[in-house]
Amino acid sequence: MVDLSVKIGKLKLKNPVMAASGTFGPEYGELTDINSLGAYITKTITLKPRQGNPPPRIAETASGMLNSIGLENNGVEDFIKDKLPKLSKIKIPIIVSIAGEYDNELKELAKRLNKIKRINALELNLSCPNIKRAPLGFARGRQGAQMIAQDKDATYEIVKAVRRSTALTVIVKLSPNVTDITEIAKAAESAGADSVSLVNTFLGIAVDIETKRPKLGNVTGGLSGPAIKPLALKFVRDAYKCVKIPVIGIGGIMDYKDAIEFMLCGAAAVQIGTANFVNPDTSIEIIGGIRKYLAINKIKDARSLIGKLEI
Amino acid sequence: MKRLQCGISENEKIAQSFYKMRVESLYLARNSKPGQFIEVQCSDGIEPLLRRPLGVHRILKNGIDLLYEVVGKGTAMLSEKKAGEEIDLIGPLGNGFMLNEKTILVAGGIGIAPLLALAEQLAYSKKQKIHVFIGAKTKEHIICAEDFKKIGCDVSVSTEDGSRGYKGLVTNLLNKLFDDETIKPSNDTTIYACGPVGMLKTVARIAKTNQIPCQVSLEERMACGVGVCLGCPVKVKGGEYKMVCKDGPVFNAEEIAW
Numbered sequence A: 001m002v003d004l005s006v007k008i009g010k011l012k013l014k015n016p017v018m019a020a021s022g023t024f025g026p027e028y029g030e031l032t033d034i035n036s037l038g039a040y041i042t043k044t045i046t047l048k049p050r051q052g053n054p055p056p057r058i059a060e061t062a063s064g065m066l067n068s069i070g071l072e073n074n075g076v077e078d079f080i081k082d083k084l085p086k087l088s089k090i091k092i093p094i095i096v097s098i099a100g101e102y103d104n105e106l107k108e109l110a111k112r113l114n115k116i117k118r119i120n121a122l123e124l125n126l127s128c129p130n131i132k133r134a135p136l137g138f139a140r141g142r143q144g145a146q147m148i149a150q151d152k153d154a155t156y157e158i159v160k161a162v163r164r165s166t167a168l169t170v171i172v173k174l175s176p177n178v179t180d181i182t183e184i185a186k187a188a189e190s191a192g193a194d195s196v197s198l199v200n201t202f203l204g205i206a207v208d209i210e211t212k213r214p215k216l217g218n219v220t221g222g223l224s225g226p227a228i229k230p231l232a233l234k235f236v237r238d239a240y241k242c243v244k245i246p247v248i249g250i251g252g253i254m255d256y257k258d259a260i261e262f263m264l265c266g267a268a269a270v271q272i273g274t275a276n277f278v279n280p281d282t283s284i285e286i287i288g289g290i291r292k293y294l295a296i297n298k299i300k301d302a303r304s305l306i307g308k309l310e311i
Numbered sequence B: 001m002k003r004l005q006c007g008i009s010e011n012e013k014i015a016q017s018f019y020k021m022r023v024e025s026l027y028l029a030r031n032s033k034p035g036q037f038i039e040v041q042c043s044d045g046i047e048p049l050l051r052r053p054l055g056v057h058r059i060l061k062n063g064i065d066l067l068y069e070v071v072g073k074g075t076a077m078l079s080e081k082k083a084g085e086e087i088d089l090i091g092p093l094g095n096g097f098m099l100n101e102k103t104i105l106v107a108g109g110i111g112i113a114p115l116l117a118l119a120e121q122l123a124y125s126k127k128q129k130i131h132v133f134i135g136a137k138t139k140e141h142i143i144c145a146e147d148f149k150k151i152g153c154d155v156s157v158s159t160e161d162g163s164r165g166y167k168g169l170v171t172n173l174l175n176k177l178f179d180d181e182t183i184k185p186s187n188d189t190t191i192y193a194c195g196p197v198g199m200l201k202t203v204a205r206i207a208k209t210n211q212i213p214c215q216v217s218l219e220e221r222m223a224c225g226v227g228v229c230l231g232c233p234v235k236v237k238g239g240e241y242k243m244v245c246k247d248g249p250v251f252n253a254e255e256i257a258w
């Protein structure tokens, strides 16, 4: 028997495979078995409802896709009253993804969710590329930075504020749209994050040359899927080398081989996003694949793969 | 809804750039409703990456038909598939049409695809007269007219270049029906429409003017097809978004913020 379990903060996962925020949920119904995964991560929620961006919100690109959903959600109250009760069939840890433009918003969200038993951890989405407002609500935030995760001081302050308002495990989701990921990852760690997850999507544009218009209603969107995997691996390795907290690898994972590449580059766990749309069973197949890989290579414990890139 | 590997029993070109694929699946035959759709995996690799939504064109005893127009990479790859091969499908998805008594069907271009399943079901269950309006660019783009006639529908055809039937837009043809008091449909008639959004908007207006109900089948770019990614919004009256894949693809025309 191989051991796939992994610890992220206080959270114990039976295996290191989760579905990424915004790409997976009970909507898949009988198509797949959510309870086989290491954990379930919700679509990002915000304090107040958000309508999201105008259509089209999706454009396919070479081996990937751009999305500009824009964090459409009905807000935290609706989540607690309406969505959470519907997740009663989920037996694995539930990680709630939260976002906000101001530190007060995130603090408030963290407080609201802190007391709810069924919630096991928070993923702070500081890296959504699809919301326009610049974060202004904190003292040292660089004005004009589109995302909190593009500014190390803003990241530090927000994570600190959330850390103070919750006892839950806090995972901080980082953006690849930065010059130096190490300073952001270190800021999150020193502010008390239990883990960092990366990457969120890469900002991009696709153009319809017949109409000369952007293919997305929001003009720009976030790139995901196999196209971003080599880039994401580099980000994960850089982050792994500079922090001690577990790193969760995300970006273009389609099968167990991709997942193991991420683990070798330093990921303690992985998240699967776009691949769910192609095959809702991707995560389950990856868990089986990792198990087999470990058995064949006579490795007892998935944790011993983490960061073992041989150079 | 299920994910299925289905055998392809037929995949034929039926007209310029239009193909019909017959897939074998008892599950889809028994569970599909007119107006629902299937997420079709066009390639075996990652190019194109996402599935493509295609309407249920006919519901048969042992499977379903898909009717598609080759417009890009995904549909081009579909057209290369051969009988005897397998295809990866997720479906049936979406809500489907609500069946009513007296009906007019309006199709623009490939919008004809889901309307045949509907007409067959209506003809079978309601034993009524169905009037079908089919509009397309040229006579080469008029497909399925014979299939509708075979099940007893009245068929009116329009082409933009006048190469077959009425010359002009299918909505003009529809308007003529409503303008003539002697043949004007009664208020208990329902219009079902599928086609380009401009056409649907006009059909919705005609229905509203004449105070008759209208159901439209909408299209939007899709990723998941099940309502999880929030990628396929349509704005409804009141200003909020609904998802075409999960709340639709069939909507009451009245509901849409055109």
Ligand SMILES: Cc1cc2nc3c(=O)[nH]c(=O)nc-3n(C[C@H](O)[C@H](O)[C@H](O)COP(=O)(O)OP(=O)(O)OC[C@H]3O[C@@H](n4cnc5c(N)ncnc54)[C@H](O)[C@@H]3O)c2cc1C
Residues within 6 Å of the ligand: A060, B037, B048, B052, B053, B054, B055, B056, B067, B068, B069, B070, B071, B072, B073, B074, B075, B076, B110, B113, B114, B218, B219, B220, B221, B222, B249
């Ligand atoms: C619910 C639903 C049912 C559909 N049913 C049918 C059907 O029965 N038969 C059929 O031929 N087509 C149908 N379509 C449209 C079909 O999904 C697209 O034509 C197809 O995805 C194009 O894929 P492609 O890779 O060949 O083209 P791409 O290379 O992706 O694009 C080529 C062209 O097609 C357009 N297009 C791409 N995706 C869509 C889409 N989802 N909706 C509308 N236009 C699109 C693009 O704007 C572009 O101009 C349906 C769409 C929806 C949403």
Ligand SMILES: Cc1cc2nc3c(=O)[nH]c(=O)nc-3n(C[C@H](O)[C@H](O)[C@H](O)COP(=O)(O)O)c2cc1C
Residues within 6 Å of the ligand: A020, A021, A022, A023, A043, A044, A067, A069, A071, A097, A125, A128, A173, A199, A200, A201, A223, A224, A225, A226, A228, A250, A251, A252, A253, A271, A272, A273, A274, A275, B223, B229, B231
């Ligand atoms: C349609 C779509 C919606 C997404 N929504 C969210 C979201 O709400 N919150 C979030 O943190 N990330 C969101 N993401 C980003 C993914 O969680 C993931 O970080 C990214 O897609 C890269 O992984 P992938 O290449 O495996 O998809 C979304 C991605 C897609 C494609």
Ligand code: FES
Residues within 6 Å of the ligand: B221, B222, B223, B224, B225, B226, B227, B228, B229, B230, B231, B232, B243, B244, B245, B246
């Ligand atoms: S395609 Fe994902 S919500 Fe409709």
